[in-house]
Amino acid sequence: MRCPYCSSLDTQVKDSRPTEDASSIRRRRVCSDCGGRFTTFERVQLRELTVVKKSGRRVPFDRDKLMRSLEIALRKRPVDPERVERMVNGIVRQLESQGEAEIPSQKIGEMVMDGLKRLDDVAFVRFASVYRDFRDSGDFEALVAELKERDPPDEEPPAPRGKPRLAVAPDV
Ligand SMILES: [Zn+2]
Numbered sequence: 372m373r374c375p376y377c378s379s380l381d382t383q384v385k386d387s388r389p390t391e392d393a394s395s396i397r398r399r400r401v402c403s404d405c406g407g408r409f410t411t412f413e414r415v416q417l418r419e420l421t422v423v424k425k426s427g428r429r430v431p432f433d434r435d436k437l438m439r440s441l442e443i444a445l446r447k448r449p450v451d452p453e454r455v456e457r458m459v460n461g462i463v464r465q466l467e468s469q470g471e472a473e474i475p476s477q478k479i480g481e482m483v484m485d486g487l488k489r490l491d492d493v494a495f496v497r498f499a500s501v502y503r504d505f506r507d508s509g510d511f512e513a514l515v516a517e518l519k520e521r522d523p524p525d526e527e528p529p530a531p532r533g534k535p536r537l538a539v540a541p542d543v
Contacts (some may be wrong), residue, residue: 372400372411374402374407374409374483375402375409376402376405376407376409376505377402377404377405377407379403379404379405380405381402381403382400382401382402382403383400383401383403384398384399384400384519385386385399385400385401385408386399388519390412390453390456391453391457392457392460393413394412394414394415394458394460395412395413395456395460396451397410397411397412397453397456398410398411398412398413398415399440410452412456414427414460417464417468418467418472419432419472420432420463420467420472420473420474420519421472421473421474422465422473422474422475422476422479423473423474423475423476424476425476427469429473430472432466432479433464433496434459434463437459437479437483438459440498440501441455441459441487441494441498443497444487444494444495444497444498444501445490445491448490448491448493448494450491450525454490455490458486458487458489458490459486461486462479462483462486464483465482466482468477476506480502480503483498483502484498484499484502487499488517488518491498492518495514495521496514496518499514499517500514
């Protein structure tokens with residue numbers, strides 16, 4: 372596994388254990404060259420999925436690409452990578468089990484946005500603004516309205532800005 376920091380191929384597994392829901396193996400790795408630490412996940416792939424882009428072009432579903440766009444949206448946000456992993460697992464399982472081999476990219480985008488809404492408001496807005504290709508401020512207002520209607524009224528108010536949200540992940 373190549374080091375994401377210095378691209379060295381000399382990395383070692385330090386720890387290996389199943390994730391909470393036992394759907395993946397989580398490995399902590401350390402780079403022998405730069406000392407960088409990172410985590411990888413090993414999981415089952417049930418079937419091949421094809422994504423149909425807006426242009427009509429068909430490409431194989433690329434989980435790593437999805438993870439990269441999530442990493443960008445979640446950059447410097449206090450979200451446990453295992454929760455992100457679980458969210459993506461859930462999305463992929465849903466796609467795999469619905470029986471359609473071809474999935475519109477729009478559908479995946481909406482599912483990711485639904486998941487991010489529950490994980491982190493900032494990441495949700497970042498992802499949505501890229502994904503929906505905002506053109507005017509009305510788009511942004513609509514998005515914020517979406518965030519507001521998400522919380523049932525009896526729920527606790529969101530944590531103050533800058534403070535990490537709930538540290539314990541709810542069971543999914
Ligand atoms: Zn390295």
